[in-house]
Amino acid sequence: MTRPSDITRERILNAAERLFAERGYDGTSIRAIVAKARVNQAAINYHFDGKDGLYRDVLRGAFRALTEDQLAHAEETKAISREEALHEFVRRQLRPLVARDEVSRALRIFNWETVRPTAVFRKLMSEEAAPFMELAVALLRRFLPKADQRTLVVAALGLMGQCSVFVRNREQLAGPPIGLALDETSIDWLAGVITRLTIAGLAQPA
Numbered sequence: 249m250t251r252p253s254d255i256t257r258e259r260i261l262n263a264a265e266r267l268f269a270e271r272g273y274d275g276t277s278i279r280a281i282v283a284k285a286r287v288n289q290a291a292i293n294y295h296f297d298g299k300d301g302l303y304r305d306v307l308r309g310a311f312r313a314l315t316e317d318q319l320a321h322a323e324e325t326k327a328i329s330r331e332e333a334l335h336e337f338v339r340r341q342l343r344p345l346v347a348r349d350e351v352s353r354a355l356r357i358f359n360w361e362t363v364r365p366t367a368v369f370r371k372l373m374s375e376e377a378a379p380f381m382e383l384a385v386a387l388l389r390r391f392l393p394k395a396d397q398r399t400l401v402v403a404a405l406g407l408m409g410q411c412s413v414f415v416r417n418r419e420q421l422a423g424p425p426i427g428l429a430l431d432e433t434s435i436d437w438l439a440g441v442i443t444r445l446t447i448a449g450l451a452q453p454a
Contacts, residue, residue, distance in 0.1 A: 257295045260285045265306050269353040272360035273303055273368070300368050307372050310354035315380045317343060322383050330390040334446060337387055339439040341411035345418060346432040359416060384408065391450040403450070410442050 263285035267276045278299055282289055296302035318340050325333040344355045361369045384404035385397070392400060414421065414430060421428045430438065 253295075256287055256291055260287055260292060260295060260302065261305060261309070264302050265309065265353055265357070268303065268306055268360070269356040272357075272364055273366050274364060303366070303368050304372055307357065307369055308376060310357045311372070311376050313351050313354040314344065314358070318383060319379060325387070330387070331443070331447065333387055333390070335439055335443045337384070338407070338411055338442045338446070339435060341408060342415060342435050342439055342442075344415045345430050345435060355415060362416075388450070391447070407446055410446065414438065 260281065264276070264281050267280055267284060270276075271280075278289060278292060281292065281299075281302070285291075292298065292302055296305060318337065321336070321340070325336055328336075344351045381401070381404060384407065385400045388400050388403045388407065389395070392403065395403070418430050420426075421430060
């Protein structure tokens with residue numbers, strides 16, 4: 249049975265997630281969260297020890313919403329060819345293009361962090377990002393077995409950047425002068441293009 253305190257905690261998280269996605273950390277006040285969640289400020293202090301603690305939990309949920317699918321299939325990708333594994337990695341990176349509201353909100357929160365990075369975000373990423381980065385590095389090591397760790401990290405960041413430019417700029421890319429429709433029917437096509445370009449780049453001498 250779900251306890252009332254758990255329901256309250258979840259209601260606060262849901263309200264805060266929506267507001268942080270709409271307004272960013274700086275633009276979201278405790279008063280606004282309290283009003284949207286229909287709780288008192290004491291409940292936020294009790295469950296999250298204030299705004300920073302609440303934002304940390306929202307960020308953690310947002311990060312996991314964007315990476316959990318990749319990590320859940322990590323073992324499966326080891327059993328397929330490196331080319332297939334790369335394609336699957338890219339396709340999952342493009343998932344927010346057609347994802348449910350939770351993932352869309354997570355992406356908007358991270359967009360805010362690109363513009364106005366917070367200390368809470370930097371600390372959380374230092375703690376949470378390692379498994380995902382290790383997954384990307386391990387994948388690229390299959391293409392560059394002799395590369396050092398620094399080169400592999402740069403290659404992993406470049407690969408993720410190739411995907412995020414489409415996800416972060418979907419609306420702008422759909423309009424003129426580009427007119428690139430990024431919907432469910434085009435995900436596999438786009439993943440294929442990015443995969444082929446990446447493989448071609450990895451084939452070049454470092």
